[in-house]
Amino acid sequence: MEASIRDANVLIVRITSQAHELATREPVLAQWVAFLLEGRLSVGRVVARLLACHLSNSHVSQRELEDILTGVLATEAHLEDYCRADLDAVLRRDPASDTEFSIVLNSKGFQALQAYRISNCLWHGGRRELARYMHGMACRTYSVDIHPASRIGPGVMLDHATGIVIGETARIEEGVSLMQGVTLGGTGKHKGDRHPKVKSGVLLGAGATVLGNVQIGENARVAAGSVVLYDVPAASTVAGIPAQIVRQHNDRVPAEEMNQLPSA
Structure with missing residues (x-):
């Protein structure tokens, strides 16, 4: 990975800068961008909030799901590293991707993979029904079916x-x-x-x-x-x-x- 992605602190600064530039260019997205970045200290936490928005419903709230996802991130240190590695892979291999924040915001392949990674931790941590819920919602949202095991x-x-x-x-x-x-x-x-x-x-x-x-x-x-x-x-x-x-x-x-x- 290039240094800007390998270093977690540098990466979140880059993503924040890219997000602010996007919000200036496209004011209609400014509120959504600000919501995703509010109080976020790492790319993993930005992704967790985005996934919580995508995978919640009228019975499982965005706030409840975000708390669960950030809790998994806090106990599974490798998830941040894997997230940055996946981000780097898309940036290097996909000629249509030009910024890290655009990938986080728009790449459903990247998003589906991060949803899987959290459901995998839930599965192997004994919370299999919650892992299956994440899996099912990700299937419906991203049209990607990755078994959490x-x-x-x-x-x-x-x-x-x-x-x-x-x-x-x-x-x-x-x-x-x-x-x-x-x-x-x-x-x-x-x-x-x-x-x-x-x-x-x-x-x-x-x-x-x-x-x-x-x-x-x-x-x-x-x-x-x-x-x-x-x-x-x-x-x-x-x-x-x-x-x-x-x-x-x-x-x-x-x-x-x-x-x-x-x-x-």
Whole structure:
């Protein structure tokens, strides 16, 4: 991560500056921007307030939910680090993203991932029904379905994000990029470890489907529209239905390059 994102204090100053500039340019957003930043001391707390607004309803108030989310942030120190890493990933990999605050405010992939991260902490902290509530509201709000029991490392980008499904026993390591419509699913109704394991540096192209307890090796690329049923070796590109290896690409990190084509 660049220094401005790695340093939490520098980052919140940058975000505050960007927010004030936006409020000046677009007065209609000024009240919303001021509300999000009021008393916020970190990017994680800004995100918590935004998520509380998005995921509350007439029965679970914004204030109640915000208190819960900030409480999780206070006890799970890694969440702030992961949030900054995810923010950095979007800023570096998405040419449509130009400022940190714009990503926080507008990127539903980033927002859905942060909602998952808090629901994951609730799940593993024994508050499973509240985790399921967060999961269900996030599904409805962001059109992204990430089971709160799954494990996702830092520096992950959900680009566009609509239609992404990640199952209960899926594991995603750090530095992975997923395009819209990606499914990491099972193959039936059996219980146990039944979902994919995705190593670091992987790119999963738009509409890619990976089924079963298979492994996608480090720095592999799954081309858009492919269906993966078997393990994918590291540093390889697979494409087709069912997916087949079409090339090797040593010393490249597809998650950073963001090229979904099998010929890349």
